[in-house]
Amino acid sequence: xxxLTGSSRNDARAARQDAGDGFVPGPLGPQxxxxxxxxxxxxxYLSVGQIYLLDNPLLREPxxxxxxxxxxxxxxxxxxxxxxxxxxxxRVIRRRDLDMIAVWGPGxxxxxxxxxxxxxxxxxxxxxxxxxxxxxxRRLFRQFSFPGGIPSHASPELPGSxxxxxxxxxxxxxxxxxxxxxxxxxxxxxxxDGEAETGALAASWHSxxxxxxxxxxxVLPILHLNGYKIANPTILARMPEAELMSLLTxxxxxxxxxxxxxxxxxxxxxxxxxxxxxxxxxxxxxEAGCERPRWPMIVLRSPKGWTGPKVVGGLPVEGTWxxxxxxxxATRENPEHLAILERWMRSYRPETLFDAxxxxxxxxxxxxxxxxxxxxxxPQANGGRHAQPLRRPPIADHAVSVEAPGAATAEATRVLGAxxxxxxxxxxxxxxxxxxxxxxxxxxxxxAVLSVTNRVWQEEILPGDDxxxxxxxVMEVLSEQLCEGWLxxxxxxxxxxxxxxxxxxxxxxxxxxxxHAKWLKSSRALPWRRPVPSxxxxxxxxxxxxxHNGFSHQDPGFIDFIANKRGDVARVYLPPxxxxxxxxxxxxxxxxxxxxxxxxxxQPAPQWLAPDAAARHCAAGIGVWDFASNxxxxxxxxxxACAGDVPxxxxxxxxxxxxxxxxxxxxxxxxxxxLMTLPSPxxxxxxxxxxxxxGLFTKDRPVIFAYHGYPWLIHRLxxxxxxxxxxxxxxxxxxxxxxxxxxxxxxxRLDRHHLAIAALRRVPRxxxxxxxxxxxxxxxxxxHRAHVCRTxxxxxxxxxxxxxxxxxxxxxxxxARIQEPxxxxxxxxxxx
Numbered sequence: 043x044x045x046l047t048g049s050s051r052n053d054a055r056a057a058r059q060d061a062g063d064g065f066v067p068g069p070l071g072p073q074x075x076x077x078x079x080x081x082x083x084x085x086x087y088l089s090v091g092q093i094y095l096l097d098n099p100l101l102r103e104p105x106x107x108x109x110x111x112x113x114x115x116x117x118x119x120x121x122x123x124x125x126x127x128x129x130x131x132x133r134v135i136r137r138r139d140l141d142m143i144a145v146w147g148p149g150x151x152x153x154x155x156x157x158x159x160x161x162x163x164x165x166x167x168x169x170x171x172x173x174x175x176x177x178x179x180r181r182l183f184r185q186f187s188f189p190g191g192i193p194s195h196a197s198p199e200l201p202g203s204x205x206x207x208x209x210x211x212x213x214x215x216x217x218x219x220x221x222x223x224x225x226x227x228x229x230x231x232x233x234x235d236g237e238a239e240t241g242a243l244a245a246s247w248h249s250x251x252x253x254x255x256x257x258x259x260x261v262l263p264i265l266h267l268n269g270y271k272i273a274n275p276t277i278l279a280r281m282p283e284a285e286l287m288s289l290l291t292x293x294x295x296x297x298x299x300x301x302x303x304x305x306x307x308x309x310x311x312x313x314x315x316x317x318x319x320x321x322x323x324x325x326x327x328x329e330a331g332c333e334r335p336r337w338p339m340i341v342l343r344s345p346k347g348w349t350g351p352k353v354v355g356g357l358p359v360e361g362t363w364x365x366x367x368x369x370x371x372a373t374r375e376n377p378e379h380l381a382i383l384e385r386w387m388r389s390y391r392p393e394t395l396f397d398a399x400x401x402x403x404x405x406x407x408x409x410x411x412x413x414x415x416x417x418x419x420x421p422q423a424n425g426g427r428h429a430q431p432l433r434r435p436p437i438a439d440h441a442v443s444v445e446a447p448g449a450a451t452a453e454a455t456r457v458l459g460a461x462x463x464x465x466x467x468x469x470x471x472x473x474x475x476x477x478x479x480x481x482x483x484x485x486x487x488x489x490a491v492l493s494v495t496n497r498v499w500q501e502e503i504l505p506g507d508d509x510x511x512x513x514x515x516v517m518e519v520l521s522e523q524l525c526e527g528w529l530x531x532x533x534x535x536x537x538x539x540x541x542x543x544x545x546x547x548x549x550x551x552x553x554x555x556x557x558h559a560k561w562l563k564s565s566r567a568l569p570w571r572r573p574v575p576s577x578x579x580x581x582x583x584x585x586x587x588x589x590h591n592g593f594s595h596q597d598p599g600f601i602d603f604i605a606n607k608r609g610d611v612a613r614v615y616l617p618p619x620x621x622x623x624x625x626x627x628x629x630x631x632x633x634x635x636x637x638x639x640x641x642x643x644x645q646p647a648p649q650w651l652a653p654d655a656a657a658r659h660c661a662a663g664i665g666v667w668d669f670a671s672n673x674x675x676x677x678x679x680x681x682x683a684c685a686g687d688v689p690x691x692x693x694x695x696x697x698x699x700x701x702x703x704x705x706x707x708x709x710x711x712x713x714x715x716x717l718m719t720l721p722s723p724x725x726x727x728x729x730x731x732x733x734x735x736x737g738l739f740t741k742d743r744p745v746i747f748a749y750h751g752y753p754w755l756i757h758r759l760x761x762x763x764x765x766x767x768x769x770x771x772x773x774x775x776x777x778x779x780x781x782x783x784x785x786x787x788x789x790x791r792l793d794r795h796h797l798a799i800a801a802l803r804r805v806p807r808x809x810x811x812x813x814x815x816x817x818x819x820x821x822x823x824x825x826h827r828a829h830v831c832r833t834x835x836x837x838x839x840x841x842x843x844x845x846x847x848x849x850x851x852x853x854x855x856x857x858a859r860i861q862e863p864x865x866x867x868x869x870x871x872x873x874x
Contacts, residue, residue, distance in 0.1 A: 044318065045299040046311035068310025069317060078129050078309050080395060081161070081409050084402060085125035086349055087390040088157035091179070092186035093118060093368060094383060099179040100392055100400055105384040107374045114373070115187035115194050119366040120234060121154040122348040123266050128158045128417070130312045131230055134320060135411045141226050142415075143423045145217040145531075147243075148234035148266065149196035149207010153186060156200060159418035161402055162410045164201045167419075168570045176400030198565035202418035204534040209557050211240035212527045214263060218249035219531020220422065221259035223473040227422055228260045228323070235267045235276035242523040242554075247293040249524065250337050251500050254512050255330040257473070260323050263295070263339040268346035270363040279343070286341070296322065296336045301343035303361075308344065315340050332512075334500040349389070351382050425572030426536015430472050432575070435464035437628050441653035442620045447669045448694070448845030450649040454642045454687065455582050457620040458627055459490035462540070465631070466515045467494050474537040478525040481518045484508075486542050486582040487644040491516060522550035530558055530577065538575045538631060545581040545641065546588065546597040555579075555637060559607045562635050566610070573634035580627070581641045584750070585774055586688035586792075589783045596778035596786075598751035601717070604639050605755055609726035614717040615640045616750055618690040619649045621656035622715055629660070641750060643687045645783075648845060650690070663716030663728060666738060670697050670711040670845075678710040679805045681739050682797070685714035686750025689773075692787055693748045695794035695843055700801060703815050704808060709801070712738050720759040732764065739765050744804035746797055749773040770800055784836040788826060795819045795826075 065072050091099055093116035098109040124146060135142050146155055159165040160182055165172055172178045172185070185191030192199045195208040205216050217231035237243050253261065267279040278286060283299075290297045298315045302308045319338040326335040347365020352358065359369045370386070372379045397403055414420055421427045440461040442452045462477065469475040483489060483497070496511030497518050503510045517528060522543060529539045558577055565571040581600065588595035604612050613636055617623040623642045630638035650667070651659055659665050671678070684693035690713060700707055714720065718728040720735075730738075739745050741764050749756050753773035760766050777789040787793035799819050802812040829837050 044297075044315075045301070046315050066306040066310055068307075069313045070310055074133075075306060075309055077405065077409055078133060078313075079305055081132070081406050082122075082125055082129045082305075083390040084161060084395040084406060085128065085154055085157045086122050087387060087392050087395065088160060088179070088182065089121045089125060089153035090118070090350075090383075090387055090390075091183045092116065092153040092156060094373065095183040097180060097184075099183055100176055100396060101384070101387060105380060105387075107380060110373045110380070110383070111188065112374065114368045114371060116153050117148075117150040117194070117367050118153070118350060118369055119270070119346040119363075120148040120151040120266070120268060122350070123268055123342065123344045124148065124151040124154040124232060125158065126308070126312065126344065126348070127230075127232055127264060127266070127342065128154065129409075130309075130316055131417060132410055133313065134316050135415055135417070136409070138320060139415070140228055140320075141420070141422070142228045142230060142417065143202065143204070143220065143420045144230040144232065144417050145205045145213045145220070146196055146203070146207055146232050147205070147210065147213030147237045148232065149205060150194065152192075152194060152196045152200065152207075155196050155203070156182070156186065156192070159201050161407075162416045162418050163407075164416055164418035168201050174401050179396075179400050198561055198568060198571060200418075201570075202416070202420060202423045204423050204531065206557055206561055209553060210234065210237035211242035212246075212523070212530075212554060212557075213237065214243055214246035214249060214261070215524050215527020216531035216534070217261045217263075218246070218253060219528035219533075220535045221253060221261050222476065222528065222532055223257065223537060224259035224422065224535065225257055226259065228262060228320075230262045230264060232264045232266055235265065235269070235278050236271040238265065238278050239276065242521075242527070245519075245521040245524050246527065247290075247295075248519070249528070250294050251334060252498050252517060252519070253337075254498070254500065255327050255335055257513055260327070260337070262319055262323070262337075265290075265297075265339065265341045267341060267343045268348075269361070270346050270366065272366050273363050275363075290339065290341070294334070294336060295339040297339050297341050299341045299343070301341075303345050303348070305349075312342070351386055354379070354382060422535050424570070425534075425574050429536030429572070429575075430474055432465070432475060432538040432631055433468035433472075434628055434631060435461060435468060437461070437624045437657070438653060439464065440624055441656075442649050444621065444649045444652040446847050447650045447667075448648040449847055451646050452620045452649050453487050453644055453646055454617070454620040454623045455580075455644040456487040456490070458580075458623055458642070459488035461624055461627070462488060463490040463494050466491050469538075470494075470515075475515060476529070476532060476537070476539045477516045477542065478529045478539060479516075479518055479542040480520050480522050480525055480544075480547070482542060482544060482583070483516055483518060486544075486580070488542060522547060523554060526551040526554045530554070533575050533577060536572075536574065540578045540580060540631070542580040542582065544595065545584040545600065546595045548579065548581055548600045549597065549603075552600070552603055555604070556607070559611050559637055562611050562637070563608050566635055576630060576633040576636035576638050578627075578630045578638045579640065581639065582644050584641055584643055585778075586686075586750070586786055587643055587645050587783060588778075589781050589786050592780035593778040596774070598641070598774050601639065601641065601751045602755050604637065605717070605759070607637065609718065609721075609728070611635070611637055612718070613638045613728070615715055616686045616717060617642055617660070617715055618684070618687050618713055619647065619651060619656070621649065621651055621653050622660050625657050625660040626715065641686065647687055648691060650694075659713070660715050663719040664712065664714045664730065664738065667711040667713050670694055671709060672701060673708045673710045676708070677740055678743060679708045679807070680801045681710045681712055681743055681745040682801065683712040683714065683739070683745055683747040685717060685748075685756075688787065689748035689750055689792060692792055692794045693797060694845055696797035696801070698843075698845060699794060699819075700798050700815075703818070704802070704811060707801070707805065707808065717759070720756065722762045725759075725762070735763055736765065739763070739769075741765050743768065744801070745769045746800045746804070747771040748792055748797055770804070772797060772800065782830050782834070782836045784826070784840045785830050788823065795823050
């Protein structure tokens with residue numbers, strides 16, 4: 043730990059007296075110190091102007107109520123600290139010619155970040171109407187947090203940003219994701235002390251244990267302690283210094299503390315801290331060996347609302363929670379408040395910072411880095427530098443041979459794992475593909491990738507550890523938020539990846555995915571923003587095969603969450619077998635600016651479509667499976683629809699039973715891979731036209747829809763369709779426990795028996811035949827229940843069921859024959 047004190051006001055006065063000329067000693071010479079302080083004042087002035095002013099941007103006339111916005115929105119408290127850090131980062135970038143981007147955790151300090159992008163000239167380059175002159179400054183002020191303008195938080199509209207910061211907790215994970223496979227990049231990451239209280243950020247400190255100094259870039263965390271959140275003190279700021287240092291040292295960092303409130307000593311201390319940190323980073327990279335390095339970080343203690351009003355209405359403001367948002371609120375109504383605002387803004391001496399035309403004076407403009415070295419112009423923060431497309435192997439190399447529907451059995455994600463192994467191999471040289479997941483790569487049957495790469499691990503490796511190494515393409519940590527954050531930072535800087543998770547626990551990152559969706563929606567409207575590779579989420583170990591882990595692991599609701607997102611961003615795929623999964627994942631890995639959710643099972647299951655047929659089916663997203671349909675030339679009596687691997691199998695088993703029990707029942711089987719083909723085209727770009735939808739589902743026939751998730755989503759997606767009233771959806775009904783795979787389906791009425799019963803009851807012409815068939819099915823359900831309670835496994839007729847193959851001898855009728863129930867079994871195990 044190193045402490046570089048910026049000293050109190052009294053200490054600073056004493057230092058100036060000792061120096062004799064008012065200069066505070068340190069690494070900055072008098073001219074550089076004065077320039078840095080003036081640049082900081084310029085950023086602070088522009089920040090206050092954005093929060094408050096509509097007009098009179100340079101205060102060329104006395105401030106009047108009409109010059110002030112009618113609604114004051116924004117966050118001042120953190121902003122001067124961010125401006126202070128920004129000015130000092132500019133200094134070291136320029137002096138050392140650094141390739142650096144910055145992630146600003148307190149993204150609500152956007153007035154400062156916008157101000158600095160404007161001072162650097164980048165803002166005017168991407169928004170020419172906000173020119174670097176008096177009129178441009180007026181527009182800069184007016185647009186902030188104003189209708190038709192820009193948001194109050196850092197957003198995609200901010201050049202140089204890859205982090206929105208409206209929701210706290212993800213800055214450090216994003217920063218480390220950006221640094222991975224970027225050996226020349228330094229990512230400065232400002233962590234606010236409020237943000238540091240979140241669980242996501244607390245886990246993110248461990249990210250340094252996954253960074254390889256030989257092949258990755260560097261993250262320089264700057265923990266900004268200004269003491270308060272909206273209304274309460276922050277935990278880390280109130281911790282005793284020794285305790286805080288122990289915490290950060292325990293996380294594996296070498297903290298450098300900068301503390302004080304008087305500007306000149308603080309400038310000197312911050313300059314010394316950055317020089318020390320960067321020297322240490324250079325040393326670590328030169329000497330990188332087998333041991334995990336202890337990376338430097340900076341702890342900056344500064345007053346909240348620094349340089350703002352000290353007192354308003356008799357109450358202290360600077361250094362308190364009252365400076366968090368708008369320190370002087372009644373500036374239109376209260377002349378005293380208006381006077382405070384004017385004194386505050388004039389305290390920055392704008393006449394010394396901007397020339398007669400409203401431009402930053404040349405001496406200060408020269409302090410910003412040039413070209414792409416500017417934090418607001420670095421291409422790494424805009425889709426990466428020279429982003430490379432992902433090389434993908436031919437799908438045919440990994441496809442499952444399917445001579446007839448249902449003839450082959452495979453584990454879909456294991457097949458995908460071999461495909462991903464080749465993706466890793468093909469992109470080894472470019473180092474632009476990673477797989478993230480919470481300790482589940484092997485569990486989700488993707489372990490083929492471990493034959494060509496390791497799990498990244500910088501800590502001690504012991505004999506018996508499985509595929510751990512300092513370098514690797516697989517990153518595992520038991521924090522879904524950390525995995526998601528790493529991947530988002532990786533994608534936003536132009537690389538490609540996959541996040542694989544258990545379906546039930548992907549909910550941990552709901553809010554993160556939502557923020558990313560908002561980012562994509564906004565960035566796609568900006569012509570200067572480059573597309574970024576899609577966020578691809580593979581959900582396996584899904585609800586229908588979590589029979590062993592039980593109710594806690596049974597939740598398909600993430601699909602509902604994604605379905606609420608904008609159609610130009612969100613996609614949901616439910617491949618029914620391995621060949622469809624290969625096609626879908628290959629497609630997703632080649633897309634940009636999307637969030638692709640793919641749900642696939644990992645257990646052995648029937649394979650339905652040969653590779654060519656799977657490609658055609660997935661390209662369409664939805665279609666009739668002729669091999670299972672028997673409607674003939676006319677309309678079917680009933681449409682049997684399905685989406686998801688287990689729903690597909692249960693639907694086909696139901697169709698098989700019905701074809702044998704009621705041979706003249708005309709059925710059409712429709713399988714859905716792309717869930718977003720169901721809504722109308724005006725709701726989602728993948729939605730099929732009404733005529734095509736009616737051609738699949740008819741205008742008036744019953745539709746028995748077996749769906750992977752919660753059934754009401756299908757109703758919501760199809761409510762505008764002609765035949766929606768005849769949709770009868772079976773899905774997860776929040777019934778679960780530790781039981782057999784088939785019993786999970788029975789508990790939620792998604793099994794073949796309940797699907798067949800639903801079809802029979804909705805075809806009136808069957809009359810008494812339907813009643814007898816329903817009775818037989820209900821008895822089989824009773825036998826099933828008795829059997830699983832007695833034996834702990836499913837009935838042989840369930841476990842051994844296969845779709846009838848060409849030339850196969852006619853199977854025994856088993857469940858299709860109307861038969862007497864097994865009375866002894868019922869006695870032993872109860873009834874349904």
